[in-house]
Amino acid sequence: MSRLFRYVDGGSLCPRGSVVCIGAFDGLHLGHRALVRHAVARAQALGLPAVALSFEPLPREFFARGNPPPRLTLPRDRIEGLLGLGLERLGLLRFDAALAAMPAEDFVRRVLAGRLGAREVWIGPEFRFGHRRGGDLALLQAMGVELGFEAGQIAPVHAHGERVSSTRIREALVAGDFAHAAALLGRPYAIGGRVVRGRQLGRTLGFPTANLRFPKTPALSGIYATLVHGVDARPWPSVSSFGTRPTVQGVEPLLEAHLFDFAGDLYGRHLEVEFVAKLRDEEKFPDLPALTAQMHRDAAQARRILADLPQQAMPARAGNEASAAPAPHSEHHQAAAQR
Incomplete structure (x- = not known):
């Protein structure tokens, strides 16, 4: 039986009752984890299943479709992260016009009481739900009676003297302060996905890349020193471009990672790209030779940054490090997966 459900209506999912937590959970930061772990602990104490409720798209995306706010994580990473915290079920409810118009009281009756048989409901600070954000803790407590x-x-939840929030994490990422973002997330910021085929321009420029699509508005863009997880037992040093690739007229955000000194086929593999340092903003170059020259400079800079990391974070290299294979780049990362 699937642990994931998407719809408001349907049969009872927890006949014995449940402990439920509700939130957007974008980024699954320290505050989100505290909420979920609290619900899981309460469920274990009561001998009931723990359930998390979230939404896709996120409500703020639905209401700002012309200019959607940045996302920290894609649905797959959110699902895997939440289920990895000990939940028995996860509701990633389809947020559409009908759900947006549903009064908070109806949501409580149909989802919390009807589908989940809630015995306890937990939310984070200042959480609101339902039509016109009419649902809050006071409503939940009144209806709970x-x-x-x-x-x-x-x-x-506070970390290093400030309140943890997705907004603060987005601000840190935009500023290129990955140490600050990691402190609020409780882990380094990374984006995961399955490697897809691109236009293979990067290969023709000497910079083959592993391409990950990001069909949301990203929280950051530019050229970065990165570590790729999922290729080897240890993270693989790389340089990555994340953006719309203006020099080659890209549109959808694409994360293109060039793995240094790597030879192999990564098509179809699920990888995770960890951001270590920002090198520069994405920019449009007058021609491909100018782009390629900048790609070489970026590659060399990324190698220097990553060489200063603790050695245990670096994989055994295939080939000579000194042979500075070019590094991928912003627009050029239209390339195909590493080969």
């Missing part, structure tokens, strides 16, 4: 559940709110 009627429907037989208790509701609570966890305290804000």
